Amino acid sequence: MRVIGAEEILQRATPERLVAALRAAFRAPHVLPPRQVASSSAAFPERLLLSMPAFAADGSGAVKLVTVRPDNPSLARPSIQAVVVAFDAQGCPRAVLDGTLLTRLRTAAASALASSYLSRADSSRLVLAGTGALAPFMAAAHLAVRPIRHVAVWGRDPRKAEQTAAALRRQVPASLQVVAVASLAEAVRAADIISCATSSVAPYLEGEWLRAGAFVDLVGSFTPQQREADDEVVRRSRLFVDTFEGALAEAGDLRSPLERGIIARGQIEAELADLVTGRHPGRGNDADIVTFKSVGTAIEDLAAARLVLGELP
Secondary structure, three states: OOEEHHHHHHHHHOOHHHHHHHHHHOOOOOOOOOEEEEEEEOOOOOOEOOOOOOOEOOOOOEEEEEEEEEOOHHHOOEEEEEEEEEEEOOOOOEEEEEEHHHHHHHHHHHHHHHHHHOOOOOOOOEEOOOOOOOOOHHHHHHHHHOOOOOEEEEEEOHHHHHHHHHHHHHHOOOOOEEOOOOOHHHHHOOOEEEEEOOOOOOOOEHHOOOOOOOEEEOOOOOOOOOOOOHHHHHHHHHEEEEOHHHHHOOOHHHHHHHHOOOOOOHHHEEEEEHHHHOOOOOOOOOOOEEEEEEEOOOOHHHHHHHHHHOOOO
């Protein structure tokens, strides 16, 4: 059985290849058992263990084990860590992969996949809200599908925003402008794509800031108790999700407005599988504000693992 680390994953799972792999995966038949979530501590119920299995039509599959420790950043460790175990069609373990890195890559690729259907084709100004480990992956993925020329980085800690922007400048072409911003409101008012990747429990993105044609990408908060966007964001938006099952069960950004009657279930138009198969046409009108909410799905982990293992082009 192989153990596959970060270097090999980064070589094989480029943003462009991952977006293509996810597009194919959401088109293909698969078996997706329910995600299991358990608290690993009675004293600290926010410390979670997630088990996320998925199987392809031939019986091959992958399961991801994820630990969530919100206090880890204070210890200079990631708040989310994981391993992915891949199995062949006979149930034999094939490989163990760095699931922490794989999760960041596939999360960003899922947003880019959604953006390819839901953002305007000419989107050039990206706002990154959040300075955590996901930020550089979100930037790279969005750059892979849209002609981004300007990236604004915002975080609650201005020092971290400056550090994140500086790190991004070292990774992108010199022609791409990357700046840290103090005012999220000003950045959003000029943005085509707003990508939010934080663990916030209270909304910080306000719908009144969004201009016509904006695409909002909500990826950070993934429990019913967390929110990144206020009610006005979802009220003004056409709404899409990665999977109905996951988002409606876990996404506080949607569950809270649904429970209080701010939006109706019918306003959530489609999931990624509907977009990639053509069952839903996607954005359509360039003036619409469109919001995509993801909480992650094991379909993405399986596709990413298969790509790294050389099973996909």
